[in-house]
Structure formats: structure tokens, C-alpha cells
Amino acid sequence: MLFDFDQAVIRPDGEKDLQALLEELKQLEDFRLTVEGHTDSKGTDAYNRDLSRRRADSVAAWLASASPALPLPQVRAYGETRPAASNEKPDGSDDPAGRQLNRRVEIIVRATTGN
Numbered sequence: 001m002l003f004d005f006d007q008a009v010i011r012p013d014g015e016k017d018l019q020a021l022l023e024e025l026k027q028l029e030d031f032r033l034t035v036e037g038h039t040d041s042k043g044t045d046a047y048n049r050d051l052s053r054r055r056a057d058s059v060a061a062w063l064a065s066a067s068p069a070l071p072l073p074q075v076r077a078y079g080e081t082r083p084a085a086s087n088e089k090p091d092g093s094d095d096p097a098g099r100q101l102n103r104r105v106e107i108i109v110r111a112t113t114g115n
Contacts, residue, residue, distance in 0.1 A: 001059070003103045005042070008054035010062055018059070021107060022067055033073035034108040035060045040099035041080045041087040053077035059105045073107075 001014035010018070025031070037056030039048040056075045063070055080087075085098035 001105050001107075002100060003055055003105070005040075005099075005103065006051070008051060008058045010058055014059075015062070018062055018066065022063075022070075025067075025070065025109070028109070028111070030111060030113040032071055032110050032112050033063070034076060034110070035063075035073045036076045036078060036082075036106045036108065038078050038082055038084070038102055038104050038106070039080050040102040041083070042099070043080075045079060048079035049077050052079045055103075055105050059107065 001017050002011070003009070003014075004011065035056045037052030037054070037059075039052050039055075041048075043051070053075070056077055060073045060075050063073060080102065083098075083102045084104065085101040086095055087099050087102060089095045089098075
């Protein structure tokens with residue numbers, strides 16, 4: 001799910017994605033969740049780690065409130081260290097579309113049955 005610049009508030013399109021995820025999770029029996037927060041490269045490393053943590057925490061809190069029976073997710077904050085896209089165009093100019101793709105939270109679902 002994507003976030004606006006310098007924000008950790010879940011957007012309406014993100015809430016729709018989370019609702020769809022909850023429906024999918026109803027089909028699973030034993031699983032664990034990891035919520036990973038990310039940012040673009042604007043700002044300091046420390047600020048971006050904090051922002052990515054706030055993004056991941058907001059998603060984890062949303063999941064917990066929407067479905068208290070879910071296992072508590074593990075939350076990870078990566079800041080700008082794992083970009084999904086380039087923050088710059090090949091000529092070195094700013095790439096707003098790439099930066100938008102980096103302002104995200106990823107939710108990892110892992111089966112725990114048999115582990």
C-alpha cells in the first residue's frame with residue numbers, strides 16, 4: 001500500500017486493500033504477518049526510519065482493530081534502504097513516480113503450519 005509524502009496515514013485506497021487482505025486471510029488457518037515500512041529518499045536516514053516505522057505501525061494498528069483475532073504482526077522499519085523504484089531519473093533529476101512507489105508498506109504473510 002502506498003502513502004502520501006511525509007505521511008503515515010492510511011489512504012482510502014489503502015483501506016480497501018487492507019479489507020481485501022482480511023478477506024483473503026480468512027481462508028488461512030495458521031500464519032504470521034510481517035508489516036514492513038518504507039520511504040523514499042527525501043529526508044535524513046534517521047527521519048526516514050522513524051517515518052517507515054510509523055507507517056508500518058499504522059497498518060499493524062489498523063489490522064489489529066479491524067480483526068482482533070489476527071496474530072499480532074511483526075513490524076519492521078526499513079526507511080529508504082529497500083527502494084522499489086529509483087528516486088531519480090537516469091539524468092539525475094527527481095522521479096516523483098518512483099518516489100511514490102517507495103512510500104509504501106508491504107505485508108508479508110507466511111504459513112506457520114509445518115514449521
